[in-house]
Amino acid sequence: xxxxxxxxxxxxxxxxxxxxxxxxxxxxxxxxxxxxxxxxxxxxxxxxxxxxxxxxxxxxxxxxxxxxxxxxxxxxxxxxxxxxxxxxxxxxxxxxxxxxxxxxxxxxxxxxxxxxxxxxxxxxx
Numbered sequence: 001x002x003x004x005x006x007x008x009x010x011x012x013x014x015x016x017x018x019x020x021x022x023x024x025x026x027x028x029x030x031x032x033x034x035x036x037x038x039x040x041x042x043x044x045x046x047x048x049x050x051x052x053x054x055x056x057x058x059x060x061x062x063x064x065x066x067x068x069x070x071x072x073x074x075x076x077x078x079x080x081x082x083x084x085x086x087x088x089x090x091x092x093x094x095x096x097x098x099x100x101x102x103x104x105x106x107x108x109x110x111x112x113x114x115x116x117x118x119x120x121x122x123x124x125x
Contacts, residue, residue, distance in 0.1 A: 009062075012061040
């Protein structure tokens with residue numbers, strides 16, 4: 001009996017992650033750490049052909065896996081409400097929130113403090 005599509009997709013993700021990890025270990029490089037502040041130089045490695053190829057397999061398999069395990073109605077609801085992301089990015093851009101957080105450093109700021117600095121309504125941030 002053949003493995004289910006879910007297992008096939010999980011294997012693609014696992015295999016591609018291992019290939020990325022092997023490349024990084026052999027070349028003494030690290031992928032960006034989600035626990036650290038954003039660093040554009042750290043993301044440079046993601047453009048390497050070996051890493052970007054296997055990353056594309058991971059992303060494609062993960063997207064297909066999501067469709068397999070997520071109810072269709074929930075997928076439609078998620079897609080229909082994604083416009084909020086664009087709106088939120090617009091507010092963050094217009095209020096210079098990224099610059100305020102960059103100045104605050106890794107500890108960040110409470111939304112009330114950000115609102116004071118950019119003279120905005122904290123409920124909209």
